[in-house]
Amino acid sequence: MRAYVALGSNLGDRALYLLEGLARLSRLPGTRLLRLSPVYETLPVGPPQPLYLNQVAELETALPPEDLLDALLEVEKALGRVRRERWGPRTLDLDLLLYGDRVLATSRLVLPHPRLHERAFVLVPLCDLIPGARHPLLGKTFAELLEALDTRGVRRVL
Numbered sequence: 001m002r003a004y005v006a007l008g009s010n011l012g013d014r015a016l017y018l019l020e021g022l023a024r025l026s027r028l029p030g031t032r033l034l035r036l037s038p039v040y041e042t043l044p045v046g047p048p049q050p051l052y053l054n055q056v057a058e059l060e061t062a063l064p065p066e067d068l069l070d071a072l073l074e075v076e077k078a079l080g081r082v083r084r085e086r087w088g089p090r091t092l093d094l095d096l097l098l099y100g101d102r103v104l105a106t107s108r109l110v111l112p113h114p115r116l117h118e119r120a121f122v123l124v125p126l127c128d129l130i131p132g133a134r135h136p137l138l139g140k141t142f143a144e145l146l147e148a149l150d151t152r153g154v155r156r157v158l
Contacts, residue, residue: 001100002034003059003068004129006113006122008093010044014053015158017079017092022057024075025094030062037125043153045119046087053157056097056125065099069109072096097122101136112136120149 005025009017018039026033035058042052061068072094080091097113104111116122117138123146131143138145 001061001102002098003061003065003096003100004098004126005057005059005072006054006093006095006097006125007057008042008052008054008095008121009091010050010052011089011091012080015039018053018055020079021075021092021094022055024078025057025059025072028061028063028068028071031068032060034058034060035129037128038156039158040121040125041155041157042121044087044089045121049089052121054121054125054154056122056129058129065096065102065104065111066106066109068099069096095122097126098136103136117145118149120146120151120154123149124151124154 007018007021022033037056039053039055042054044052076092076094095113097116099111102111112135117135123142127142127146132141134141135145
């Protein structure tokens, strides 16, 4: 299954955390890293905190969505993620954005990611990979959804 994962880091060596996160994603069982968006520096959402580096990875995976979520959480934990406050700073944040066209809502996982269409720091790099793909619930392309957002706080760095 084709899956898209957002990576974000705003603590420590942000670029190194993204690289290590990608390396670990590429080693997940039954998973291949296919493509990467450029890296963007973005303004934080939530409490005052440092700027983020954000990127989106396209994966091909045999893992079911909840197993993939568990693997993402393990990677975050292994790289020092501590959950203190909602939308607080983090060494590495991994969000499962899309799992094919799957629509899912459980107590642990909502697909597509419930705030995907509201966040320029996710849509800009996602549009580098799949601008013409359609949001499984909203029916609009990701490029159309991005047009509705303010992207001034998103700056390509790599």
